[in-house]
Amino acid sequence: MYGNAQIDSKDKAKSLTDGEDPIKLAEFEARITRGEKIEPKDWMPAAYRKQLIRMIEQHAHSEIIGALPEGTWITRAPGFRRKLALMAKVQDEVGHAQLLYSAAETLGKTREDMINDLINGKSKYSNVFNYPAMTWADTAIIAWLIDAGAIINQVTNSKGSYGPYCRALERICSEESFHLKYGHDNVVFLATGTAQQREMVQDALNRWWIPIMHFHGPPDKVSQHTEVLMKWKVKMATNDDMRYRFLDEYVPKIWDLGLTIPDPNLKKNETTGVWEYTEPDWEEFKRVINGDGPCNKERLQVRRWAEEKGAWVRRALLKAESKYTIPLA
């Protein structure tokens, strides 16, 4: 699962390339234009490093926090097969966090720093995980539609320029395809079941539609930063582009099941081919991402609890002569 990287609005730098060696910068950009990957030890502009650390770190946090709303349903999953599948999915998500933290580490931020920043609220993670999974149907909607949005994001980003991130994403995408099928299977089962089951999945869709529309982030402001980040293949598509791709692929599949999407204005304009919809409340998005969502506090407390409870094991095994080395790739 994935939370999209946002351009930092607090970043006051006039230009992302201020103070960089023009010759090295030109070589770096030419390499990206040729489609070559950038590796950890290569020269890179400071803004490229900074933006990638933030983006990969947020992605890693999203995986590890994203495991929580679904993870709590393992004990209550209906049937052994679903319980086993959900366990595998949740373990996948935590594994994805491992891969992504490793990729971010290659850029020079230690794993302890990243996890501390998550728990202290300095780093963000995908907004959608600040909402609760009220029923089993919520987990079905998350596994199908949130993971679908994530796959669109991740497949796009796997064509980016930073080698370790691309390699992690390729591996992640192949595992996510199981999540998508598993989630779809669960939604179909409920939607074709009893009246009560249909109502349950419709309610879950109603609850999750706004977070789903929030998922790819607010429409990008056209800025010089966006342009540079796209040239550097850090940002591979605009947030709206990703949202259109998601709607194009999944709205028809939701309608196939006779479910109602809670947006009367949602339709594909047949002449322009563009999806029209009611803009979700972006003030709510900002409020929730800044800490005021229904589950923000609980999510971070659970994370903190897990780290504190595991501390004695980690410290008991730590050797005095240990030295941190930035991983190679």
Place this chain on the structure above:
Amino acid sequence: MSSIDPRINRLDLPTNEDGKNVLDELEQWETYEVFHQKKRGDQHVHVGIVHSANPELALIMAKETFGRRRQTANLWVVKSSAVTASDYEDQDIFETTPEKTYREASDYYCMDRIRKYQQEHGIKDRKEDRRKKKDLDNKEPVKKETAE
């Protein structure tokens, strides 16, 4: 605090939000590079890293992270600090490698010279018949198609 999740409510979560770091430096242990072999006889290929306190635990972590979802015959773990790598900045030291075409089989072709010599001296090309047949065979399907 009351969560909608009964499991969370039983946890007795910490309420202290002092902003202090939970993790100390190196609490996630050192990094190990992981090499994965798909089946016996294949090369071991670098697939990523794990954090571990010792090599034995690193193998367990590597199994969980990289051997869980795909065919695996063998794993290697090596401390990241034990790897000495060449520098991408020095990539030009490898530049002559593809230039030395005299070491490539594909750089040697002398059939044209042999055929020329054979024609000039009336020596029969012993592969000529086979070559002509092959050319015909290749043309055959095209002829059929046009006939139909």
